[in-house]
Amino acid sequence: xxxxxxxxxxxxxxxxxxxxxxxxxxxxxxxxxxxxxxxxxxxxxxxxxxxxxxxxxxxxxxxxxxxxxxxxxxxxxxxxxxxxxxxxxxxxxxxxxxxxxxxxxxxxxxxxxxxxxxxxxxxxxxxxxxxxxxxxxxxxxxxxxxxxxxxxxx
DNA sequence: GCCAACGTTGGC
DNA sequence: GCCAACGTTGGC
Numbered sequence: 001x002x003x004x005x006x007x008x009x010x011x012x013x014x015x016x017x018x019x020x021x022x023x024x025x026x027x028x029x030x031x032x033x034x035x036x037x038x039x040x041x042x043x044x045x046x047x048x049x050x051x052x053x054x055x056x057x058x059x060x061x062x063x064x065x066x067x068x069x070x071x072x073x074x075x076x077x078x079x080x081x082x083x084x085x086x087x088x089x090x091x092x093x094x095x096x097x098x099x100x101x102x103x104x105x106x107x108x109x110x111x112x113x114x115x116x117x118x119x120x121x122x123x124x125x126x127x128x129x130x131x132x133x134x135x136x137x138x139x140x141x142x143x144x145x146x147x148x149x150x151x152x153x154x
Numbered sequence: 155g156c157c158a159a160c161g162t163t164g165g166c
Numbered sequence: 167g168c169c170a171a172c173g174t175t176g177g178c
Contacts, residue, residue, distance in 0.1 A: 060163070060164050137164070
């Protein structure tokens with residue numbers, strides 16, 4: 001009996017849209033992670049396994065950085081916001097037969113007492129990491145176990 | 155298939 | 167608010 005391999009990720013969200021505080025206040029502290037509209041990020045969502053861990057990252061705000069940890073409780077399923085006319089994530093190409101975009105369900109594991117700011121993350125020796133590389137806009141980032149631990153205990 | 159124009163992301 | 171970097175669109 002082998003235990004499943006846990007993969008590690010980083011999920012970006014603008015706190016003005018959805019913050020870790022919003023997640024904490026959800027029933028069961030769980031929410032659908034939808035609205036991803038980039039094919040590389042989508043591919044990462046589809047690679048996620050139940051039980052994977054992800055950093056919750058606040059972007060485009062006063063102090064960007066990691067604010068907590070979530071786990072994946074439901075692997076990729078069609079992102080129905082793409083088929084909802086009134087959604088800001090509406091995509092006219094999406095259909096029930098071809099949803100195009102996917103979402104996962106996350107659940108709060110831990111909200112950090114203090115943020116790990118991007119300025120600190122940038123001082124770490126992470127090797128190749130899209131988060132700290134200039135110009136990277138990827139909103140779902142895979143992390144090695146080593147990168148995860150380096151960031152977690154920074 | 156190329157590439158200029160445009161829209162978006164996201165740090166500062 | 168600025169602007170660099172990136173992804174997407176659409177004319178050719």
